[in-house]
Amino acid sequence: MKIAVLNGSPKVGNTAAMINAFKEGAEAAGHEVCVLHVGKMKINGCLACEYCHGKGEGKCIQKDDMEQVMPAYKDADMIVYGSPIYYSNLTAQLSAAMQRIYPIGKPAKATKAALLLSSAAPGPYTGAISAYQAAVGFMGLEDVGVICAAGEENGSAAKMEEIRAFAKAL
Numbered sequence: 001m002k003i004a005v006l007n008g009s010p011k012v013g014n015t016a017a018m019i020n021a022f023k024e025g026a027e028a029a030g031h032e033v034c035v036l037h038v039g040k041m042k043i044n045g046c047l048a049c050e051y052c053h054g055k056g057e058g059k060c061i062q063k064d065d066m067e068q069v070m071p072a073y074k075d076a077d078m079i080v081y082g083s084p085i086y087y088s089n090l091t092a093q094l095s096a097a098m099q100r101i102y103p104i105g106k107p108a109k110a111t112k113a114a115l116l117l118s119s120a121a122p123g124p125y126t127g128a129i130s131a132y133q134a135a136v137g138f139m140g141l142e143d144v145g146v147i148c149a150a151g152e153e154n155g156s157a158a159k160m161e162e163i164r165a166f167a168k169a170l
């Protein structure tokens with residue numbers, strides 16, 4: 001499978017560590033993984049101008065870094081979202097990258113999705129998971145798993161191995 005991974009963190013930190021473990025596992029199983037660090041990109045929110053559904057014929061009027069993400073939404077067989085928890089939710093940057101799929105509605109080929117979440121404290125995941133589930137539901141993707149790392153689990157050998165094993169089994 002071609003797997004696109006969107007990292008919603010603005011830095012290279014705990015979410016990136018989870019994504020690296022995912023990439024190692026997925027590549028060991030023969031999958032092709034492309035990581036897009038959307039948290040470091042300039043991606044605005046949707047303007048709701050409907051240009052994409054009219055004159056734009058599926059193209060967004062905004063010329064920003066979403067142009068780097070859209071090819072992945074078109075080519076990937078699976079989309080993996082990674083995010084730190086910010087105020088019990090996904091980051092604004094990742095939310096924007098999810099919602100800006102609006103011009104095409106859903107990924108062209110992808111059928112599966114997964115979510116990797118990193119937080120300082122245990123337990124603040126309900127909001128982020130609901131937002132993810134709603135988005136992938138609209139996109140027609142099957143959620144195949146959510147893995148969370150809280151506090152000291154971040155970067156721990158056990159959590160990295162759990163993620164590697166999850167990715168290998170896809």
Ligand SMILES: Cc1cc2nc3c(=O)[nH]c(=O)nc-3n(C[C@H](O)[C@H](O)[C@H](O)COP(=O)(O)O)c2cc1C
Nearest residue numbers: 009013014015084085086087088118119120121124
């Ligand atoms: C603006 C902001 C909001 C945060 N909100 C929460 C929160 O609600 N719950 C929590 O446990 N951690 C929260 N954190 C901590 C991050 O989720 C945590 O440090 C995470 O591991 C960072 O991942 P990263 O290194 O990939 O950016 C917050 C951090 C920031 C900067």
